[in-house]
Amino acid sequence: MKIENTKAQMRKGVLEYCILLVLDGKPLYASDIIKGLKEAKMIVVEGTLYPLLTRLKNTGFLAYRWEESTQGPPRKYYELTDSGRKFLSELEESWTELVDAVEQVRTKKA
């Protein structure tokens, strides 16, 4: 098993969660989402985000509306749908569980 691959897998697993998290509360434009994720080093290149956004939108967790932009083409502003919010709370729950579980294992070991 490649180490790089495992890392990528781990990151990828939480990436969706992070996207939903960033979008919780306020609609955002793709590059705003990216800004937050890039700072946290969740993603390296922006190209990764677009497929995820589109798929989340097609699953029904996200919706977007167009907004005119002063600099360039109109922008897609994404926001959570009701089912997206529900999914997010589910994810939040399992994330907490997961972190707890990992933490438990780590403390036991130490």
Added chain:
Amino acid sequence: MKKTFTINISGTVFHIEEDAYEVLQKYLVNLKNHFGSSEEGKEILADIEARIAEIFIEKSDSVHKVVSIDMVNSAIEIMGTPEDFAEEESEQEYEPTVESKRKRRLYRDPDHRVLGGVCGGLGAFFNMDPVILRIIFVALFFITAGVAIPAYIILWIAVPKAKNTAQRLEMRGQEATVKNIEKSIKEEISEVKESYRKFKESDTYAKGKKGVATAGDVTYNVFKVILRILVIVIGVVLIISGFLGLLGFISSMVIGHSFVSDWPMIWSPEFQVPGFLDHFVSPGTVTFGMIAAGLLVGIPLLAMLFIGTKLVFRYKTNNTAIGLSAVAVWFIALFALITVGFGQLGNYKNRATFTETKTISCDSCQTLTLNLGEDLYEDYAKLDFEIEDIKVAVVDGEEVMLGEVRLDVEKSGSDEFVVTVKKASRGKTREDARDTAEDIIYRFDLKDSTVVFDPYFILEKDDKYRAQEVNITVKVPEGKSIYLGENMVSIIHDIENVSNTWDGDMVGKTWIMKPEGLTLVEEK
């Protein structure tokens, strides 16, 4: 100074420098290949393009909005290449169908190549070590006496190189081998079964528009599977017959001996083409004609091979360009061959004769015996071929062209026996024809009162076939007679006589020349 283009990205117009344009173009094509042409893929691409437009606007403060290569590169850096996505998203959990639908295609592999990357690409396609394929190829080279080389070159030309990531991914694609084909057929069959089942359900439960639509779907799917199987079968047949045809054709052209002649195939040569033609035309013309003929026959065979491999391996090529150039070359070859052909016809335009006369000085001879000499070429009876009385025999490894002679008997003007040998030939000019006629070698021997004729005349070694003939006339003075030996039957031709006896009945008998003509001498 740099050339610029005007492009429209997501509704915004940019001026872009030429080199930058090329990089951007390549990048967008890569992305397109990566995301596929589904609705979702298109949407992702549109989003990315919009973002790129924004990046360009951010980076260019000037009014003119000229996009340089640095801007393109930094945009690509920000957005990432398909390789980066592949790394970051590796195996996607959702929508695996999108990935698995990407079928494997044959490409040349530039990363694993010795020559053109053909074996590397085939290795990727069949999921085999290219080294094994190279060994097979080298073995094929020896077995087929080099025919494998053009096959390699065709693949080199026809199979595109895997240039971008998308193509590299396609090259390794989903699983491989002949199983791949089998699997995709099975998949399609199960799809058909599925839709048939649905069709049955809908037929039972809800007749109407939906049923009709599904019925169309079922027939479409059944048709698709049958078509795919048919396409593969046709492809395989084309590959096999194209390859065998090429093998037989090249072997008969170059080697002169077809080692596949026992195999069932379209082209099975009976003889050695260059050797055969050498008897008619000069070697230079043979080579030229062979190349033209080679293209004329070879191109359709290559086309068969090409179409066959395309049908089976499904690789992308510029069909129009390849097809058009093939057709163009084919017509050029046809034209060249016609020109050569007419040029050769010119060699038969004029006819000339050359006559040698020999008086037989044998005063005491009352009866001249005419006999046929031994057939020296009887032992070399395995003659290559025969056209219009000309035979080719192989003597001590050398080919000898033999012609059958004809002999007639006439009344002599003098009171001596005279034998005339009239040699005739055709040629480009009368002089050529005469020279060639003169070159014909023909012998007869006189011993006592017996003349022995050679059964054949021989063409001089470097002379070509020009419809040469040798006609012998034995002139018999009045009052003297001839005895025709039994074996003379093979060369005598329509000898006039008073009793109108057939040639076959004239031999073994003595004939006397009387004022009214040749008359049979009754045995006493």
